[in-house]
Amino acid sequence: MPGSTIHISCINTMGSLTSDNKAESGPALGTIKDVAVIGAGISGVVSAAHLLRAGFNVTVFERTGVVGGVWDYEPQPDRDPPFPNVRPPDPNWSEVEKEGLSTDEVALIHGPPNPCYAGLKNNIPTPIMRSSLLRWPEGSEDFVDQRVVHQYIQDIARVHNVYDKILFHTRVESVSKPQGDDKWIVKTSTFERTDSGHTLTKKTWRFDAVVVASGHYHIPFVPDVPGLSTWKQRFPERVTHSKQYRTPIPFSNQTILIIGAGVSALDIAKETAPLGATIIQSRRESKFDVLGSRLPEGVDRVAMVAEFIVDETAETAESQRLEPGQAIPGKVVLEDGKILEGIDRVIVATGYITSYPFLGDLEQPLVPWQDADERTLITSDGYITHNLHKDIFYIPDPTLAFIGVSHLVSTFSLFDFQAQVAAKVFAGQAKLPPTSVMKEEHRERKARFQPGDRFHSMFAAEDVYIEKVLNWVNGDLAKAGLDPLPGMDEEWKANYKDFQGRLKGS
Numbered sequence: 001m002p003g004s005t006i007h008i009s010c011i012n013t014m015g016s017l018t019s020d021n022k023a024e025s026g027p028a029l030g031t032i033k034d035v036a037v038i039g040a041g042i043s044g045v046v047s048a049a050h051l052l053r054a055g056f057n058v059t060v061f062e063r064t065g066v067v068g069g070v071w072d073y074e075p076q077p078d079r080d081p082p083f084p085n086v087r088p089p090d091p092n093w094s095e096v097e098k099e100g101l102s103t104d105e106v107a108l109i110h111g112p113p114n115p116c117y118a119g120l121k122n123n124i125p126t127p128i129m130r131s132s133l134l135r136w137p138e139g140s141e142d143f144v145d146q147r148v149v150h151q152y153i154q155d156i157a158r159v160h161n162v163y164d165k166i167l168f169h170t171r172v173e174s175v176s177k178p179q180g181d182d183k184w185i186v187k188t189s190t191f192e193r194t195d196s197g198h199t200l201t202k203k204t205w206r207f208d209a210v211v212v213a214s215g216h217y218h219i220p221f222v223p224d225v226p227g228l229s230t231w232k233q234r235f236p237e238r239v240t241h242s243k244q245y246r247t248p249i250p251f252s253n254q255t256i257l258i259i260g261a262g263v264s265a266l267d268i269a270k271e272t273a274p275l276g277a278t279i280i281q282s283r284r285e286s287k288f289d290v291l292g293s294r295l296p297e298g299v300d301r302v303a304m305v306a307e308f309i310v311d312e313t314a315e316t317a318e319s320q321r322l323e324p325g326q327a328i329p330g331k332v333v334l335e336d337g338k339i340l341e342g343i344d345r346v347i348v349a350t351g352y353i354t355s356y357p358f359l360g361d362l363e364q365p366l367v368p369w370q371d372a373d374e375r376t377l378i379t380s381d382g383y384i385t386h387n388l389h390k391d392i393f394y395i396p397d398p399t400l401a402f403i404g405v406s407h408l409v410s411t412f413s414l415f416d417f418q419a420q421v422a423a424k425v426f427a428g429q430a431k432l433p434p435t436s437v438m439k440e441e442h443r444e445r446k447a448r449f450q451p452g453d454r455f456h457s458m459f460a461a462e463d464v465y466i467e468k469v470l471n472w473v474n475g476d477l478a479k480a481g482l483d484p485l486p487g488m489d490e491e492w493k494a495n496y497k498d499f500q501g502r503l504k505g506s
Contacts, residue, residue, distance in 0.1 A: 034208050035208065037210075039061075049156060050133075059205070059207075061166075061170045063172075065169055074113040083229040084229060089357075103193060128496045129411055133416065175210055187204050210400050212356060216405075234319060234320060235328055245268055255278040257280050266294055281301050302334055302336075306333050389438040395438045406462070414458075430472070
């Protein structure tokens with residue numbers, strides 16, 4: 001490959017794992033010493049910090065060049081996703097080795113930019129979106145822009161010496177535990193620019209435990225709406241996913257069809273409306289559609305799109321560039337039969353697919369969620385992470401943990417709490433229930449799951465989750481004569497109660 005070199009290194013052995021037969025109440029995790037953390041966003045940073053405080057050897061793998069995850073703003077957006085894109089894709093790790101790619105192209109593929117846009121602000125108030133490791137700067141407002149949030153995450157990493165443990169531009173390509181082995185085998189690829197181009201260095205590591213904190217805002221979900229892929233093919237610059245959105249300026253004085261009713265849809269509407277945009281929001285009504293009252297005045301909320309139709313008089317089936325001020329030549333049919341015309345831009349703000357491509361056959365993208373077995377983590381729905389205890393521990397082998405899976409939560413606060421719990425369990429100070437009990441609890445949870453629900457949602461109810469987990473962990477800590485986990489402080493609880501009231505009243 002021109003301008004690049006691929007290095008293969010030998011296995012890096014880290015620590016040892018011995019058996020521990022004393023843990024009769026649950027699975028024996030053995031002696032955990034060396035822990036890999038995948039991702040250096042808020043989940044990865046707080047996980048690494050709490051593990052370091054507990055005395056573990058920690059290595060953090062981050063595929064970009066910065067700490068901050070989704071709060072790191074880069075003007076360069078990611079590449080367009082496929083249209084449609086409805087299930088977890090098969091990884092294509094060798095794509096970076098394709099002939100003819102420039103160094104910049106390899107960098108974009110190897111460590112894709114996050115979806116952060118220039119005007120992004122937190123939608124959870126800072127008093128309940130904070131880590132126990134560091135308070136927000138004195139005088140911080142409830143809602144701050146991404147630069148403030150990004151700096152806060154970086155400050156946590158700096159204060160707690162996480163930076164020293166991070167390997168930047170390093171993506172994890174495989175995490176596995178071979179049968180009969182007691183360690184996780186982690187394979188990575190590190191991108192580095194050189195005077196002549198770039199290098200890609202492959203390396204294999206061994207760890208006692210792995211924390212997956214890679215987030216779930218990487219792979220855009222693009223619904224399979226009839227005609228949408230044709231519109232994208234014909235008018236590629238006019239039809240995009242919200243992950244490509246960066247600033248409102250290109251949308252000034254245009255008629256925008258936004259598909260979706262989440263935070264990105266709301267923010268894009270709020271940013272483009274003052275610049276003269278006419279906004280139509282197409283969405284499917286649900287109990288999670290709670291942001292409508294916060295939309296700018298004049299937004300037309302309509303039914304979900306049923307079909308995109310290209311004008312029959314269009315001259316070509318090939319990609320074409322429309323003139324400024326020229327609307328897309330076609331019409332949009334909604335599920336209620338209404339027809340929209342004169343659309344200049346389509347923004348698909350329909351969320352993301354949860355995927356952990358480095359986990360191999362633990363992802364089963366062709367299996368329906370109902371058919372997941374007791375090993376599978378990801379199925380065709382691209383949302384549920386199966387077989388986790390308390391949204392953290394992989395039941396078949398709890399030395400694999402996940403931080404940041406829970407949805408519609410206070411994010412920073414809850415992920416920080418989950419990281420503390422993981423550290424206590426890895427240290428052997430808190431014991432997991434027997435595997436059979438964890439499996440049964442998971443089965444009962446899935447049995448309660450209804451179509452239209454969000455499996456990992458703790459909408460206005462995470463305080464109940466925290467209390468249950470605290471009772472378990474602190475019960476074990478008390479038996480061992482150790483100090484309890486404090487959980488959330490009274491200030492957080494008071495602010496969360498107010499926030500609950502606002503949510504339930506919306």
